[in-house]
Amino acid sequence: MxxxxxxxxxxxxxxxxxxxxxxxxxxxxxxxxxxxxxxxVASFWHLGELSGEVQQGFSLENYQTLVEEPVYRTIAGRTILVAALVTLTDAVLAFPIAFYMAKVAKPRLRSLLVVAVLLPLWSSYLVKVGAWRLMLSENGAINWALEPFGLSGPGYGTTAVWLVMSYMWLPYMIIPIYAGLERIPDSILTASEDLGARPFRTFRRVVLPLALPAVIAGSIFTFSLTMGDYITPANVSSTQFIGNVVYANFGDNLPLAAAFTTVPIVVMVVYLLVARRFGAFEHV
Amino acid sequence: MTFTPLTKTMLRIAVGITLAFIYIPLLIILLYSLNPSQVLGWPPEGFTLSWFPEAIKDDGAREALLNSLKVATVATAIALVLGTLAALAVSRHRFFGRDSVSFLVLIPIALPGIVTGIALNATFTQVMGIDLTLWTVIIAHATFCVVLVFNNAAARLRRMSTSLEDASADLGATPWTTFRRVTIPNMRSALVAGGLLAFALSFDEIVVTNFTIGAGEKTLPVWIFEVLFRPNQPGKVYAVAVIAILLSMIPVYIANRMTREESTTATGAGVAAPAIAEP
Structure with a gap:
């Protein structure tokens, strides 16, 4: 056959x-x-005024609600801001370890570190959220550890969402950056050095530009995952994010939920088009 | 490149901080699974191993685990077929719209899970009028897993010169024999890496799953979701998580063995699949 x-x-x-x-x-x-x-299509449907049932006709009602009610704009803005902060945090945390793995560590240590970075992806996301919820609580591990220094943790709230999401998506940033750095030939770095560039200059003028597509590739995931998550916000804050609004409306008002998903869709499509220009997946 | 001792030390400190950030919460999960208390306060009061037999005996957890294995296995198999086909098309042929294929396979994973979840839910229930089951979960998972196989396979095919395949043809092998005996074996470790990643992603997926699973059916994350936030036996769910981590080492180990003949970077690059590729 x-x-x-x-x-x-x-x-x-x-x-x-x-x-x-x-x-x-x-x-x-x-x-x-x-x-x-x-x-x-469903985002143009609307709920019947009396019945509360979904009416399948064309209506701009949902989009009007999203534009006119300031609360939705605030939520959209907050979600995008936290997604950007998480992405930035993860890029900063990921770069040194990725660089160490790719360019400094000996092969044995390198493969060990690859496994170490990947292992968290095998442990349940939900259990990690649960653990963070307990850690951030009033009598949790974070306050317990900071107390001797007269400090206290962030507690529940937007800061906690930022912290926990940065934690969750960090491996998704480390791995692409590591792979991107690994592909930079050592000879290029040596050449820069031989031509008299100090390490910092080599880093800024050679390593960083060559690694940028990889960072952007990783950021696609940190950004997208943050923007769509509703479980972390619901458990470590009482703040609303796009995901929470969509999830909450899904059962009762599918058209409105569908209309609100256009925000992350548009943001991500623009993000992907920009990422492609930077060559983040030109070889894919 | 040479590094000054200071640079190396600073890098090591940064690595240490990042690893601590990654592993302290995992360590705390382990401690919670050993905590006999009904209220998981801090620091832990006492020590028990009794959550582990409780977790293993739990019928709900075991059934959910089997469902998750089933979903992840079938979704990975579908993703392997679709991803490999697309990769062969893109890397071995030129055609109009070729560049869009990599964009298209990336979209399901690049859009937030809640978008994918609601879109598929609306299609299944409103348009197709089918009941949500584990099969709808499998379809959903396979959709966003394709990219992981595709990127690994495409990257491998790009690096693999066609000379081996040409030689096989010159030696009289039929195209099918060449594909079976030359192309596939050379792609094996890339497919293992991509498939493993797809499996892992499916196994732990909760958002899309929540929107595409039938009432009363549970994957492991769905089971965890139900018990985690209203626990009457709080340690048990953490014990389940620890067991799941331990079990996950089996496929990782096997994959490691299967890809060992490749350079150490093979699995690393494979796992980098999500977005970028190799030159």
């Missing part, structure tokens, strides 16, 4: 490409983009 197929496609490149792409593109275009289109 496989042999006959392979023989059939030999010398028919166009047909081969079509056959190879049929299943993956069918799945992603019809299944996934189709679903996004369904949601876009």
């Amino acid at each position: 496989g042999r006959r197929l392979a023989d059939f496609f030999q010398g028919r490149p166009r047909l081969t490409v079509t056959a190879l792409l049929a299943a993956p593109l069918g799945w992603l275009v019809i299944g996934y983009l189709g679903s996004l289109a369904v949601m876009l």
